[in-house]
Amino acid sequence: MTKATPLNATHRKAGARMVDFGGWDMPLHYGSQVEEHHAVRGNAGVFDVSHMTVVDIGGTGARDFLRFLLANDIARLEQYGKAMYSCMLTPDGGVVDDLITYFLGENDYRLVVNAATRDKDIAWIDEQAGAFDVSVDERAELAMIAVQGPNARELAAGAIDEQHRAAALALQPFTAAAAGDLFVARTGYTGEDGWEIIAAGEQVADLWQRITAAGVQPCGLGARDTLRLEAGMNLYGSDMDESTSPLESGLGWTIAWEPAEREFIGRAAVEQMRLDKSRRRFCGLLLEDKGVLRNHQRIVVEGVGEGEITSGGFSPTLQRSIAMARLPAGDYQRAQVEMRGKLLDVRVVKMPFVRYGKIKVDL
């Protein structure tokens, strides 16, 4: 059964091309994916991300539980409202999912996990929670939108009631707060400033309408993917999964190694991988030729070995093709990609490709 978000009718009415994404009927674009991409880099766009899953963790054991469940350490969150990005690992050090944790209060945390992994994640969290005094509460009734771009907050502010508007606008990057009935977080998945807003399902169509009426471009999952790729942000299922280590997926920075006595799931495995000098690199690639890099294309590093593209596409901001790739260990900047039987030159670059509207790699 395909699931629909509370905005489904809104998308269809706006002429969106709909597509199945992890079992959800979601908008791919509303006409031009590239125009939507540019709208977010240059002004503001709004995405329906209600397919993502909100899970509230409460109880006196919540803090200890999350310090065990997550590879990053929520003890680093000192202020209420602070957000943290982390992976949940398997005991073997593979990635169960990546997620955002919001620290909302003493014994009160909110997780936002991926749509396609929802059932697996809930089962995993429930299973691990057994030994702790915690409540795990999936908030399926909540919808979520992301309004992103340099002018996003300013344009969307009018959709937040006056009483809470100033507080929402005062939010620092990577923090969140309740704003009346809404939950507003200054986070996102595009490399631009903006908010992610969680609202009740029955409220969200009205919120969407007010935000788009303010001049914010509706954007589909197509633009969301090219924006996150330019921003160097991983996509679960493409760039990492249970068979890959976060250390081979560009996510080493999300593992809190200190304090050494904190036992989290997968710790022993990632500590061992950390010592492995032959572990693969995770890098950005820039195609020097014409063409488009695609997922799973083979990368050849002469005299070193082979790797694979995990996410590839065309970057509307760079007007070049870019990719993320898992590559053999070594110090090199040049490689080749196999495309329709030909080998084309690619340059290995440090990500992100784009951040806050600016190109961050040499073209």
Add this chain to the structure above:
Amino acid sequence: MSELPGDLQYTKEHEWLRKEEDGSVTIGITDHAQSALGDLVYVELPEVGQEVDEGGEMAVVESVKAASDVYAPVAGTIVEVNEVLADDPERINTDPYGDGWIVRLEPSGDSDTMSPDEYQALLDELED
């Protein structure tokens, strides 16, 4: 859904053909095809003079979503390619039956094509 141009022939691979007065055939992809592909970002064109077999790969169009082969609906020799597409692949999105044409070829055989009405019937079937 927009009207199909009545002066063109169509294929089930969603290409269109126009018979020119000099006997050559201009080929592009249909509005349905460009819409399904999404924004085009790269077009790989054949060389002028290249010979193609009926049903053989002739060009590649790549969109934000995927790469798609364009097959020759008729055997022949490429006499002209739309160079504009090298820098402006989105012409195919904005004007699939006009500025977004892909190649012109000198046919050496017959083609198995559909009339506008037959192609419309195929599209209607796909809609269901």
